[in-house]
Amino acid sequence: MIFNSIDFAVFFPTVFILYWFAFNRNFKLRNIFLLLSSYAFYAFYDWHLLPLLFGVSFSAYIIGLGLERTDSKAVRRFLLFDGVIILAGTLAVFKYYDFFSEGFILPLGISFYVFLSLSYIIDIYQRKMKACSDPVDALLTLSFFPILLAGPIQRPVSLLPQIQKKREFNYDLAAGGLRQILWGLFMKLLIADNCAVYANDVFANSDTYGGSTLLIGAALYTVQIYADFAGYSEIAIGISKLLGIELMRNFAFPYFAKDIIEFWRRWHISLTSWFRDYIFLPLSFFISRRIPSEKFLGINTDLVIYIVGICFTWLLTGLWHGSNYTFIAWGLFHGSLLIIYHVMKKPRKKLLKQLHIRHDNLFIVSFERIFTLFAIIISWIIFRAENLHQAGSYISGIFSSSLFSKPEFAGMRRINPVLIFGIIFFLLEWAGRNDSFALEKFGLKWKRALRWTFYTALILCIYFFGNFSSAVEFIYFQF
Amino acid sequence: MNKFIRHTVYFLLILLTLNFILYFIGKDLYFGHYADHSLEQKAYLLSDSHGQALNDFAEKYGVHNFSYGSDSYEDMSRKTLFLIRNVEVNTIFISVDEHSLTSYRERKNNLDRSIIYCEPEDLGYYEYFKQRYVKHYIPFFRPEVAEVIKIYKLPSDKKPVLWVSRSAEDKMNRAVKRVKTNFPDEDQSDALKLSLLNIIDLCKNNNIELIGIKFPLSKEYLEAAEGKTGVADELLMMNGFKVLDCTDLYIDQPEFFADQDHLNEEGAKDLVEKIFSSD
Numbered sequence: 195m196i197f198n199s200i201d202f203a204v205f206f207p208t209v210f211i212l213y214w215f216a217f218n219r220n221f222k223l224r225n226i227f228l229l230l231s232s233y234a235f236y237a238f239y240d241w242h243l244l245p246l247l248f249g250v251s252f253s254a255y256i257i258g259l260g261l262e263r264t265d266s267k268a269v270r271r272f273l274l275f276d277g278v279i280i281l282a283g284t285l286a287v288f289k290y291y292d293f294f295s296e297g298f299i300l301p302l303g304i305s306f307y308v309f310l311s312l313s314y315i316i317d318i319y320q321r322k323m324k325a326c327s328d329p330v331d332a333l334l335t336l337s338f339f340p341i342l343l344a345g346p347i348q349r350p351v352s353l354l355p356q357i358q359k360k361r362e363f364n365y366d367l368a369a370g371g372l373r374q375i376l377w378g379l380f381m382k383l384l385i386a387d388n389c390a391v392y393a394n395d396v397f398a399n400s401d402t403y404g405g406s407t408l409l410i411g412a413a414l415y416t417v418q419i420y421a422d423f424a425g426y427s428e429i430a431i432g433i434s435k436l437l438g439i440e441l442m443r444n445f446a447f448p449y450f451a452k453d454i455i456e457f458w459r460r461w462h463i464s465l466t467s468w469f470r471d472y473i474f475l476p477l478s479f480f481i482s483r484r485i486p487s488e489k490f491l492g493i494n495t496d497l498v499i500y501i502v503g504i505c506f507t508w509l510l511t512g513l514w515h516g517s518n519y520t521f522i523a524w525g526l527f528h529g530s531l532l533i534i535y536h537v538m539k540k541p542r543k544k545l546l547k548q549l550h551i552r553h554d555n556l557f558i559v560s561f562e563r564i565f566t567l568f569a570i571i572i573s574w575i576i577f578r579a580e581n582l583h584q585a586g587s588y589i590s591g592i593f594s595s596s597l598f599s600k601p602e603f604a605g606m607r608r609i610n611p612v613l614i615f616g617i618i619f620f621l622l623e624w625a626g627r628n629d630s631f632a633l634e635k636f637g638l639k640w641k642r643a644l645r646w647t648f649y650t651a652l653i654l655c656i657y658f659f660g661n662f663s664s665a666v667e668f669i670y671f672q673f
Numbered sequence: 674m675n676k677f678i679r680h681t682v683y684f685l686l687i688l689l690t691l692n693f694i695l696y697f698i699g700k701d702l703y704f705g706h707y708a709d710h711s712l713e714q715k716a717y718l719l720s721d722s723h724g725q726a727l728n729d730f731a732e733k734y735g736v737h738n739f740s741y742g743s744d745s746y747e748d749m750s751r752k753t754l755f756l757i758r759n760v761e762v763n764t765i766f767i768s769v770d771e772h773s774l775t776s777y778r779e780r781k782n783n784l785d786r787s788i789i790y791c792e793p794e795d796l797g798y799y800e801y802f803k804q805r806y807v808k809h810y811i812p813f814f815r816p817e818v819a820e821v822i823k824i825y826k827l828p829s830d831k832k833p834v835l836w837v838s839r840s841a842e843d844k845m846n847r848a849v850k851r852v853k854t855n856f857p858d859e860d861q862s863d864a865l866k867l868s869l870l871n872i873i874d875l876c877k878n879n880n881i882e883l884i885g886i887k888f889p890l891s892k893e894y895l896e897a898a899e900g901k902t903g904v905a906d907e908l909l910m911m912n913g914f915k916v917l918d919c920t921d922l923y924i925d926q927p928e929f930f931a932d933q934d935h936l937n938e939e940g941a942k943d944l945v946e947k948i949f950s951s952d
Contacts, residue, residue, distance in 0.1 A: 200803055200807055200808065200814050201803075203814070204803075204807075214674065363674045363677070365674075365676055365677050368677055369677065369680075646684060646687065649684075650687055650688070650691070653688070653813075654691070657813060657816060657819050658819045658822075658823060660816065662816035662817075
């Protein structure tokens, strides 16, 4: 069941009403109901995969209990090792089997709920949280339906306490949730799915288009993947708010970032921070303990640690997305950008100082923003391409003499609404860039009639100009 | 909570009002003609826009035109079942054009409209309720209505141009574009194949003669579609049914075409005479 389906429009109001009205007296019963709803939500897509979801979350629950009940370092290590092997192994089997054999179906959301379960056991091992002894609360934390299919990869350390306490209805939270859902639908149906029409066409026929069209196609995909995935995250967070549960933010206007490090602080925050906390930092500490000297092979040890940590983490980040060399190349491309930025940070500062230019100079900041965005666009070409060969020819096609030719699309006339709503989208995002999502505070001080007129207009825009024809699924469902 | 419920109800009332407006604007535009049919004949023509172009010209030969633009084999399968349930059918003429089994036709169809010809047990009660009532009465769940409203209610400065009066280059460009739309890839839809096989089985089991028709195409379209083949006609022939191949019937008569792959009134009348009067 996807969020923008009729099935969900029937499912969620039913869950909402029963949750707040029928099970409002007994919060244990409420959690049981929410757990069953989560299973129903997942089973609706394919009930054969329900045992897998249950198996993953139940394994994490049992291992968590085991970790909690022993103080023996060796036993705890053994349990953690077992848990990681079981969970990561399950993910690897389902996700990478088709490296070798075609036709293997990837269970929906597996990358997300396995990472959630991994967080749970690692956090218990690191004593950041206590294991939950109540199976319902634990399983609900690891199978909560709004985050089941494509995240955010919520940390159990913040989700579990919310599941365990009695939740009271909060008007502001719920109203904010509704606004967030509306914004998510706007992003997905109006922006992402309209961009998809042109981006898909350009990528499918990349060998026939000139450089300017290829560049615009890549830019449209850049908008599409953001609006698609961030749109999904906004809907998931909004739905969760309606149930009285606050989730972590997953996107923070990433394309407004002025450098690549800032971009990764703003893009898919739940995954990036997951890799930072569970891979990059532990690996960096591990290496630093083993290289006591200040220099290693003549290079500053900190830099060596950073390079090794970044390369390994970004290789895994690429692999997380699936069994295609394009994802690995995409991960390593970003890793390289981060290393280059890291290496250039001090010389840049020094150069600006010598030239008596402030680091926040408008021209410099604008140039860096555009440069960062361009690097990101190139990276999305690698990510979106069918294979490395297509990625290579697509990028070389952009940097050809036809870059300055007139762009040409199939159905060019119909691109006008995309441009108009693209501009509205950009302006609203810019206006709300200091909030957690564009509509969080936008228009809140207006009179209610005006505000509701604005929301109604958004709904009508989605209805009349959204792209429903090709039933485009959320991009991150494939991961 | 009370405040939230109050505000939600007020806002839903606004949406409900809009819903009614959209429903009444969109009802006839989107749905009206699709439900039009007659059950007085014993022979029926099932097709997409190629057959729809024949209008009611075949009625005098006892053939009711049950075609509609964008009908897929799944839609036609529903209509076949509907006919079998409601009338004694002797013959069904069905289009077996090359593009009938493409992924384009699988995507672009009338499944949300042909639901009116289904019974709950055909789809299961939940799916039937959802398609027949929820989508029907809540146009917000039926974005196709928005498309139709945009097409028919918004002013357009387009004037119809006769196919015959278009330049050779314009004709060719349009034909190439249309072929690209009709054949987005080389895939043949398994779902549509199954639906066609279902129609074949239904006809066999109910002693209905099934006759395939490949509708006439312009010279330019045929040139552009060189090498694009489907297997719908073969499926019929393999099951012992005949196929009337009219593809290149008017290859040198552009005056019979409304566009690159649809007949105009004159062409439709001529084709009806050729197919149904001699049948």
